[in-house]
Amino acid sequence: MRYLPLTDADRGEMLSVIGASDVDALFADVADEHYLKAPIGVLPLHASEMAVEQHMRRLSKKNLAAADAAFFCGAGAYRHHVPATVDHLIQRGEFLTAYTPYQPEIAQGTLQMLFEFQSQVARLYGCAVANASMYDGSTACWEAIAMAGRVTKRRRAVVSGGLHPHYVQTAKTMAKFTGDEIADALPTLQAAPDNDALIARIDDQTSCVVVQYPDILGRLPDLAAIAEAAHAKGALLIAVNTEPVALGAIKSPGELGADIVVGEGQSLGVGLQFGGPYLGLFAVRDPKHVRQMPGRLCGETVDAEGKRGFVLTLSTREQHIRREKATSNICTNSGLCALAFTIHLTLLGEAGLRKLAAENHRLACLAADRLSKIPGVEVLNDSFFNEVTVMLPTDARPIVRELADKKVLAGVSLGRLYPGADALARGLVVAVTETASEEDIETLASALEEAVQ
């Protein structure tokens, strides 16, 4: 077996040092009736690198890769061009095969990268402090709700209808067990999000208001008005962003008054990967909330010679110190995805992120204009960044499937996101990033035109 360096001679020598007759003797504490004396029979034996590669390639070919289609899927996961530099650097063994940086003297590479990552995320979100990552946007969103409960000592989260339904479901699952209340709502099919209705649901028992920005239908809610209303009732505003590229074009949630900003960082550096691993981003606007944050934090310090260095810090919030009193049970997070994100964002810089955002928005405007010309198709949004909801004359799901057969991945139907919500079934969320060409947009439009006739 190519991954195992010991030879039988080595094993024999080592067993004699140990004083055991064979390897099985080392498992003497396992009761005989529970010890397997041979490899499990129903499973195949070892295979060569070539054989495994061929098997996996065969499976991969059963999927329709985005690059082989006109591609417009979004709804929380976005396809962006990732520079080759990113994937090269994250595969350096010193990053890829390192552990969590608990030994800072020999982990300054990971630690400095995390400090830079935290600083970038904080700036992007308009916040004071960001942590070193969470699993993904959906789990970061629940952790924010839990944190708002700790800060306000209240248990009722008011959730906007524009929050990604998987994020809502995740929070509701957790809340069922923690005794929190998640007051959610379905999205209303309006050109702009219904802020007034959301604000009317905030009361003096509300721990937080959770608003996605841009929302699941691609619209841009006015966070400032919601922040003001939440704060007036003593509640926190949690802003959720699933498309960080948008923040190159729109105001940051922090500057609009959000107290906790969380989101999905997958757009930058990480890739689609059928949904994971992704990158949860988590930041707070006010540094006084730092000690209620979940997850790891990297901070600056000096070494014994006075040189600048970085360490994991404020770990008295965390499970390995606080055990059952920790702010979260999270341990492993998304370190390598954070590295991919920070490299991609360093390559872009301010100028690049703004250009990238502008290009996304330009193409989305183009697509919205083109799609709205199709008879029977209507663009819902007044405002959007790179994602719009179009209303089709009939149920969108069969049309999406039909178009997929023609290698057009037209978007995510609201029927898929909200099964059973008949009022939403005609909705199709179409995301347009820089990876979609104007020709792809035309392909989508003509295919859709044909399908809805």
Add this chain to the structure above:
Amino acid sequence: MNAPNQSGWRPTMTLDRRDGGGTATGNRALMLEEPLIFEIGNTHTCGVDLPEPSTRANRLGGMARESEIGLPGLSEPETIRHYTRLSRQNYAIDLGLFPLGSCTMKHNPRLNEKVARMPGFLDVHPLQPVDTVRGALEVINELAVWLIELTGMHGVAMTPKAGAHGELCGILCIRAALEARGDPREVILVPESAHGTNPATAAFAGYRVENIPATAEGRVDLEALKARLGPDVAGVMITNPNTCGLFERDMKAISDAVHAAGGLVYCDGANFNAIVGRVRPGDLGIDAMHINLHKTFSTPHGGGGPGSGPVVLSEALAPYAPLPFVTRRADGTVELIEEENAGAEHPHTFGRMCAFHGQMGMFTRALAYILSHGADGLRQASGDAVLNANYILRSCEDLLDAPFGASGPCMHEALFSDKDFAEGLSTLDLAKGMIDEGFHPMTMYFPLVVHGAMLVEPTETESKAGLDQLILALRSLAERARSGDESLKTAPHFAPRRRLDETLAARKPVLAWDGPLAPAGTPTLSEQGGS
């Protein structure tokens, strides 16, 4: 937050020839100091070619950004150099032996990286129509079958995103099952030697956590456990092999006792790598166990994740598993079960734990690893891991106290204590001495039940020559610690940094760059020296 510390090396620092070894740049040959991106980048530089924005009116609904974000950019060569230089300040499994107990730092085959990057896996959206992702579903199902067979369990929840998330999944299954029978219960019993995630998870799921005592030989005290069981105990969380590196001999008896008292058994599978192909947790009466794909099945740790924590479940708990999941029909097709069809297919699910389908990128890597080993190779791997740990245990126990050395063979990790160290010298000092010897330190001060614990896990990745060098280092360090060698107290001496001031970091937290960016016209990295 506070301004960055004013002491220490800075890119602008001038000539320093302290101890005769100083250089004008602060660099030392291959050891290159590297500024922060905020000190060398500016908001105008961009390492990606993108079209200039057109002047079209926007449809951002009045939310258009007006202020600067403050993000530094670097050109592509500067970016490559920045991160390459940073990478060289890291220890890694690719570089050497990484005997971090309980963390399982084993070889990360590059085939797995190649497989995960196949376009059909990497470039696929989680919400594409199911007919366009049958291959992805087959990967999930194939891996699920392996995990079920290797553990002898009934089903597996694939979506949890890391070990702790898997623990939560298992505990929520237990809670859902107990609530379904109208008997919610309040207490989860956890041994003191458990990973910190165990009590944190149980508390998060709304349970009160109580300790299970251990015997003098480092295992769960079965009689004490039996005495505590009762109608308020929802279940136990037990790590097997445990964090003292020992197999819980009484596991089946523990499970039987817990079941007889109406509770359920969670097993922390962080150490499953010791017994793969040799013991099936299902045979020991386990109801739920997470499997860290990033430990046992070698998906890279990546400097702190991503992980992946599928949870295998007994027949009693499988009906409560979270959504979504993949199932194979009698006709061989694989089907995705989500909210939409759960009502008919999986009505008792406790819900969804995260968006989308779990850590697909880890599934492809883990499956490639498993297929490469096969049933025989996996069994050999666990045997070699245990052999290597016992070789270290028996080669060092005359100099390093092994508190449970007399309890029989260890599993995949050898546990030592600081018992015979000279006064003033600690486990921390020995661990930092490991760094100078060219190794990553072992796990320190864990498990909590042993004073000054040192948990050494070599894994099956190491050759005998590699182990002999580690033993040489451990024995030398043990002798220095016993004899009171003061120089150990200031180790490491040869690392990129000396010991770091963690108290300062916590007392005056600097958690983000707070200064201005490099002004326009700042010399590039190469002009600042160092290349």
